[in-house]
Amino acid sequence: MTTLTSTPRTDGFRMPAEWEPHSQTWMVWPERPDNWRLGGKPAQIAFTAVAKAIAEFEPVTVCVSAGQYENAHARLDHNNIRVLEMSSDDAWVRDTGPTFVTNSHGEVRGVDWAFNAWGGLDGGLYFPWSRDDQVARKLLEVEGCARYRTEGFILEGGSIHVDGEGTLITTEECLLNRNRNPHLSREAIEDVLRTHLAVDTVIWLPDGLFNDETDGHVDNFCCYVRPGEVLLAWTDDPQNPNYPRCQAAMQVLEHARDAKGRQLIVHKMPIPGPLHATAEECAGVDLVAGSQQRSPDVRLAGSYVNFLIVNGGIIAPSFDDPLDEEARSILTRVFPEHRIVLVPGREILLGGGNIHCITQQQPAPQRT
Ligand code: KQY
Numbered sequence: 376m377t378t379l380t381s382t383p384r385t386d387g388f389r390m391p392a393e394w395e396p397h398s399q400t401w402m403v404w405p406e407r408p409d410n411w412r413l414g415g416k417p418a419q420i421a422f423t424a425v426a427k428a429i430a431e432f433e434p435v436t437v438c439v440s441a442g443q444y445e446n447a448h449a450r451l452d453h454n455n456i457r458v459l460e461m462s463s464d465d466a467w468v469r470d471t472g473p474t475f476v477t478n479s480h481g482e483v484r485g486v487d488w489a490f491n492a493w494g495g496l497d498g499g500l501y502f503p504w505s506r507d508d509q510v511a512r513k514l515l516e517v518e519g520c521a522r523y524r525t526e527g528f529i530l531e532g533g534s535i536h537v538d539g540e541g542t543l544i545t546t547e548e549c550l551l552n553r554n555r556n557p558h559l560s561r562e563a564i565e566d567v568l569r570t571h572l573a574v575d576t577v578i579w580l581p582d583g584l585f586n587d588e589t590d591g592h593v594d595n596f597c598c599y600v601r602p603g604e605v606l607l608a609w610t611d612d613p614q615n616p617n618y619p620r621c622q623a624a625m626q627v628l629e630h631a632r633d634a635k636g637r638q639l640i641v642h643k644m645p646i647p648g649p650l651h652a653t654a655e656e657c658a659g660v661d662l663v664a665g666s667q668q669r670s671p672d673v674r675l676a677g678s679y680v681n682f683l684i685v686n687g688g689i690i691a692p693s694f695d696d697p698l699d700e701e702a703r704s705i706l707t708r709v710f711p712e713h714r715i716v717l718v719p720g721r722e723i724l725l726g727g728g729n730i731h732c733i734t735q736q737q738p739a740p741q742r743t
Contacts, residue, residue, distance in 0.1 A: 376516040379484075379523050382570040388476035388484055389573035392539030392599065393684040396739040398483075400429050400685060401514060403733070404439035404447045405466040409501065409666040411726050412659030421722035422466070423450045425690060425730055428716045430455035432685040438463065438510070459517065464492070464507040467728060469594065470531035472735035473511040473522070476572065481740035484521045486571050487511035488530040493589050494554035495529075500588060500727070501666045518737070528567055529555045533592040533732050535568070538602045541634030543574040548582040548591030555590075576634040580624045584608060584646070585616040587676040588667055594731045595678045597624060600642065600709045603633060608680045609643035616674065617646055642709050647696040650675040652725055667727065677720070681729035682706070683736070689713045692720020692729045 383389065402425070405411045405418040412418075426435050430453045438461035439447040448458045463471065470493070473485030488511070492504035515522045534549045549555065550564055559567075565577045583591025597607045607624055610617050628641050657669040679702035682691035689710050693699040699717065706715045720729050 376512070376519070377521045379521055381523075383476045383484065383486065383523055384570045384573045387478045388482075389478075390474055390476050390537050390539070391738045391741070392537055392602070393736060394601065395539060395741070397433050397686055397736045398739040399434040399436055399737050400683065401468050401472055401735040401737065402426055402435060402437045403461070403463050403466040403468045403471070403510070404437055404443050405726065406440065406443050407465045407501075408661040409663035410465055410660065412656055417722045418726055419446070419450065421719060422733065424718050425723075425733065426451055426456055427453050428690050428718050429683065429685050429734070431716075432688040438468070438514070461510065461513055462506045463510050464501065464504050467533075467732050468510065468735040469533045469732045470589075471507040471510040472532065473515055473520075474532050474572065475520070475736070475738050477738050477741050479741060479743040481742045483518075483738060483740055484523065485511060485515040487515065487522050487524045488532075489525055489528055490531065491529050491554070493531065494552070497554040498590070499554065501663075523571060525567065525571065528559075531589065531592065532735060533589060533594040533728070535572070536593055536598045537572060537574060538599045538633065540602045541573075541575040542578060543568055543572060543576070544578045544580065544593055544597060544599065544605065546580045546583045546591045546593050546596070549589065549593070552590045574634065576632075578627065578631045578633070580627055582620045582623065584676045584678055585620060586674050588727045592732070595676055595681045595729065596620075597628075598680055602635070603637040604640040604642065604709070606642045606644050606680055606705075606709060608646050608678050610646050615646065642705065644679050644705055645698050645701060647677045647679065647694045647698050647702075648675070650677040650694060650696070650724065656725055669725075675724050677724050678729065679706075681720070681731045683730050683734045684710075684713070685736070687713060689715045690730055691715065691717050692723065693717040694721055694724070695719070
């Protein structure tokens with residue numbers, strides 16, 4: 376595998392939007408007992424349901440440790456799912472995998488961002504994270520894709536969304552957090568995004584969802600549904616701790632212009648809950664110093680925005696919540712050409728994220 380010293384932009388590559396055609400989606404099998412309750416068994420059932428839902432639309436590769444290979448292979452029995460042995464520290468391939476970039480000659484490459492487990496020793500979620508930091512490189516090696524490595528520049532894929540037409544959306548809470556790239560100014564961070572993803576405009580929301588342990592990843596709060604249109608997690612309840620966050624995001628989005636000069640249309644998606652882990656669910660998570668502790672008192676950062684767009688479909692979480700059907704109908708309205716599939720998301724949420732966080736799309740080669 377080649378590691379390049381140029382940048383995607385200078386080489387004619389850009390990050391496509393998630394709705395552009397995929398060749399496959401990547402996942403990583405959960406087993407970490409200080410993150411997933413009961414040694415990851417309920418999460419494995421949830422991940423299997425997500426993988427099988429995606430596999431109805433496009434191929435899926437699930438990376439799994441040697442110790443879990445047999446189990447994962449047996450559970451993921453589907454003709455569109457490939458199981459691949461790979462070590463990792465946890466199962467968040469949105470953040471540990473590469474961000475794929477494409478050019479107009481049908482080539483696909485990957486950006487391998489440096490990874491520090493969402494904050495390193497300053498609020499990060501576990502230590503060490505060295506095997507997670509190798510996931511992107513290994514995955515690109517398997518696919519024979521050239522790699523751009525941003526040594527010293529920390530970024531997770533869940534902290535960005537693009538429209539494929541030159542605009543990126545992110546949050547200050549995450550990208551300007553002192554536990555990511557404190558040596559860089561906002562302008563210098565924008566510059567890395569411009570050169571590596573070929574975007575021209577960066578829209579900065581102040582915060583992500585309340586209590587999101589990633590420090591406010593945008594993929595749990597706001598996403599593009601097509602160029603010029605975003606879907607924003609929303610509450611009208613001033614008592615909801617998300618209320619000021621939603622208001623602040625709306626202020627930014629209403630005044631933003633994207634790279635094409637468009638004003639954005641903002642669709643609202645209600646926030647489920649309040650959702651909390653039960654005492655029993657928390658008790659099932661191993662206690663390890665330096666890893667995220669679980670408590671029933673903490674409001675979970677559940678969000679219907681944390682879905683994956685696949686070829687012809689939307690794979691979105693449900694929470695056994697009265698708002699599940701409203702979420703489905705909003706997704707049906709904003710994605711009229713896609714089949715909407717809801718998959719239970721609670722077990723993934725208990726681990727700190729949801730469907731978008733545990734998946735990474737690989738774009739199909741494009742010839743234009
Ligand atoms: O949501 C994500 N993108 C990652 C969440 C990591 C949670 C680890 N406990």
